[in-house]
Amino acid sequence: MRDYEEVTAFLGEWGRFQRLVFFLLSASIVPNGFNGLSIVFLAGTPEHRCAVPRGANLSGEWRNASIPLELQGGRAAPSRCRRYRLAALANFSALGLRPGSDVELGSLEQEPCLDGWEYSRDVYRSTIVTEWNLVCDNDWKGPLCTSLFFVGVLLGSFVSGQLSDKFGRKNVLFATLAMQTGFSFIQVFSTSWEMFSMFFVLVGMGQISNYVAAFVLGTEILGKSIRVLFCTLGVCIFYAFGYMLLPLFAYFIRDWRMLLLALTLPGLLCIPLWWVIPESPRWLISQGRFQEAEEIIRKAAKINGITAPDVILDPSELQDLNSQKQQTYTILDLMKTRNILTITIMSVILWMIISVGYFGLSLDTPNLHGDVYVNCFLSAVIEVPAYIISWLLLRNLPRRYSMAAALFLGGCVLLFIQLVPSRMESYSCTIYSTGDVREIWDHICLFNGLCLHG
Structure with a gap:
């Protein structure tokens, strides 16, 4: 039987349909840039x-x-x-x-x-810290609130893949977008720190789940030559755009409730995308829903201005696919052989190190010298060249060498900053921002894992 890439080769790699899917799925990631690091301003601690x-x-x-x-x-x-x-x-x-x-x-x-x-009202008019006095003996509650968001991210990471395998990439994408937007909106009306934190866990679950669903949906619809572009210069740069807009919103809206409302409302712009973004034909085929898959492929051909073959999935292929339908996979398959178990463990360790580095640097921007809004904006802007570099490395160099070099460079930069005198504040911030080579770690590690796991 021919594989999916061969069956849909007549669509081309970069037609109007692929460009539409590319940009709309990437745009759906922008709210993630708001929610992922909004706590920097929502829980800012003034003098x-x-x-x-x-x-x-x-x-x-x-x-x-x-x-x-x-x-x-x-x-x-x-x-x-x-x-x-x-x-x-x-x-x-x-x-x-x-x-x-x-x-x-x-x-x-x-x-x-x-x-x-x-x-002091010099930087913030109000935050959850000033609202509920999360200082002194209660100063642990602010960092715990951030940790609870990432508890939600952890839970969402476990369930999002299983849910999208069962219910479909598109359904999970829009359900978790609604979850992220809806619970973030409810947070605006929080009456206590406990209520705010409880809903922040749910926002974290929705945030990572829709990111993963969009990522998988794009890689399954787009062709081989576009996937690396989508996963680096697509979803990730749009995430960075959302991150860049965060300090701009926060600068002009100093009240935490109004800021959170302003960061929540853009999620409503994703509603019309339901009627434009298609389900993954690959997933539909895996579920035996061949007619729906073929309809999507034919619609894609029409959008691209291409005449589709009379038969896209012939009966013999359908029979072969039906016989393969019952084959399912679980997380235990990542431990089936010694080789795949070793790769899985190495990937998990690398992701932990990279995530600690990324969020440790990003969430620490309020503690840097200088203006908190400028520091956060610079931290977001520096991600764009990092994504471009990672795209070039992924295209032209072996994954493991690129990843090792990026990890080494990032570690050296963060060690070197300890040698910079405290009076050279702007120089320290510049080197600190250069630590965003973390983005290169992130994506090379991701593609290394994808390629090794097949």
Whole structure:
């Protein structure tokens, strides 16, 4: 029997149908660039200090001295989590004593921020941190919220492939797009950190699931010569476009609820794609739905302006395919032989290392010197040349050599940044952004795994 590539060779590689599928599937990835790293701004932590209530009966001098100083980054700064005991300060103020001259501040008793916090509005108007006071003793909740998103990504990674094998690539793609958009919209109305985090898990599940479904759908529809282009300069660059738009949205919308709403609404633009993006003919054939597969192929030929053969899948081929239909695969097949098990373990380890590097660098942009919005935008922009380089490497060089070189270069850059003096802030940020050679690791590792696993 001829394989699918041979049967559909008459369609060509880069006709109007293929270009349509290429760009529409790539465009469906843009919202993933929003959701994947939106927590950088949604959970931004502004400068803060203990609130001192108006009714504390303190003079202006004692009010200004009510926050102790502590070392932060090698310099003295007002404490974020402690204040001097207000009852004692009020007594000193009533007696007419002055801080520093009449009373030694270092000897005073301190207390936690019993009346909440005052937050700087210079960078953020509001975030989930300022909304629910995720600072000091509760400062672990912000990072945990990020971790819970990736718990959802982990769960989605396990189930998305199985679901798309059972229900179809297109159905899972649009169901998980709806899941990502719908639960992200519900997050806007969160009344507590717990509610926000619970829905963030579901957003993470939808985010990775629709990414995987779009990725697989594109590789199954497009021809051999276009797949590498689709997987690097297609879905990945459109993801980077979404990532680039994130700091632009965040710069003009400083309130976290309105920002999340603005990042959610573009997902509705994917609804019309349901009537344009087709199901994978390969998947339909694997399910024995040959007539539906042939209809899609004929429609593709019509869009490309090509006359399709009278018979695309002949009866003898259908019989062979029917006999193969019952053959199914599970994750256990990746452990069937020693060779494939070794490749699987190596791929998993490499993906873990690359993912830690990628998200560790991306989520750390608020902690860099300089403007958080500029740093995030630069982190996104640098991904574009990284994708182009990975595309060129995948086309022209062996996968394992390219991957080893990219990993070595990325590691050297991240080690080298430790030698840059702290006063050279802009230079440090430039080298830090160059660490986005992580993108090259990402895609070479992906294609190395695909090729080795066949």
